[in-house]
Amino acid sequence: MHLRRLAAAPAGVSISCMSRIPVETSDQLARRGFMKLCAASAAAVGIAPELLASTAPVKHYARVRLVHAGGQAVAAGALPVGESLVFNYPYATTPCFLLNLGRALEGNLDLHTEAGDEYLWPGGVGPASSIVAFSAICAHKMSHPAKTVSFINYRHEDVSFRDHAQKIVKRDGVIFCCSEKSVYDPARGARVLGGPARQPLCAIVLEHDPADDALYAIGSRGGEMFEKFFATFTPRLQLEWGLSDVRAPVTGSSTVLAIDEYSRTQMLCGG
Ligand code: FES
Numbered sequence: 001m002h003l004r005r006l007a008a009a010p011a012g013v014s015i016s017c018m019s020r021i022p023v024e025t026s027d028q029l030a031r032r033g034f035m036k037l038c039a040a041s042a043a044a045v046g047i048a049p050e051l052l053a054s055t056a057p058v059k060h061y062a063r064v065r066l067v068h069a070g071g072q073a074v075a076a077g078a079l080p081v082g083e084s085l086v087f088n089y090p091y092a093t094t095p096c097f098l099l100n101l102g103r104a105l106e107g108n109l110d111l112h113t114e115a116g117d118e119y120l121w122p123g124g125v126g127p128a129s130s131i132v133a134f135s136a137i138c139a140h141k142m143s144h145p146a147k148t149v150s151f152i153n154y155r156h157e158d159v160s161f162r163d164h165a166q167k168i169v170k171r172d173g174v175i176f177c178c179s180e181k182s183v184y185d186p187a188r189g190a191r192v193l194g195g196p197a198r199q200p201l202c203a204i205v206l207e208h209d210p211a212d213d214a215l216y217a218i219g220s221r222g223g224e225m226f227e228k229f230f231a232t233f234t235p236r237l238q239l240e241w242g243l244s245d246v247r248a249p250v251t252g253s254s255t256v257l258a259i260d261e262y263s264r265t266q267m268l269c270g271g
Pocket residue numbers: 138139140141142143177178179180181182195196197
């Protein structure tokens with residue numbers, strides 16, 4: 001069982017403080033107050049604040065096994081480095097990136113949503129702590145991989161873009177949305193490196209089972225765009241996926257595809 005998710009609560013600490021933070025409340029002040037209360041409780045029994053914060057903001061969905069198109073489980077140790085992979089989660093029509101960045105990715109990175117809600121990104125999972133997943137719905141205007149085309153993609157090779165100071169920089173390993181050129185750093189929780197996006201891509205929480213090397217998606221952290229996504233795109237999603245209920249939750253397993261299998265055309269750009 002993955003220790004990032006299921007750290008045991010010490011005696012005297014309510015499990016509600018560990019795993020049931022009301023992350024969807026719009027009352028940010030109330031949430032902060034609740035966090036302080038939990039932190040105070042944790043401090044009283046000696047639990048590390050970063051452990052509390054790293055578990056608190058997870059929004060849990062179904063625990064879903066990541067599989068290949070043939071149904072066999074994706075093996076974390078065999079996930080190709082630098083390849084842009086996509087799977088749908090937590091809904092049948094919401095795409096996510098699955099990336100093996102090829103190096104250990106430290107977690108406990110303090111990030112915040114556009115609304116100011118703070119959360120900790122847990123880092124990479126898998127045998128080399130190098131595997132991450134994020135919602136592929138751009139945090140700006142929700143460009144996303146569709147069956148016909150994707151304007152947002154992971155770029156393992158060097159690419160140029162404008163940073164926050166409008167300076168042209170060149171680097172590899174970014175998620176680049178070519179719609180209005182928002183750029184995200186998947187090695188740092190998909191924080192924004194440049195462009196108009198005002199919050200990181202929503203992180204998808206993964207578990208790795210070392211017993212069989214399988215990967216599972218279990219929830220999300222950070223700024224979800226799903227409600228806005230459905231409000232904007234439902235008619236097109238119904239046609240594209242042949243579903244009346246575009247919010248159907250993914251359960252059991254989700255198929256992982258290369259981006260060019262998921263979307264026929266890739267729009268790639270530079271700064
Ligand atoms: S939708 Fe991605 S940058 Fe605007």
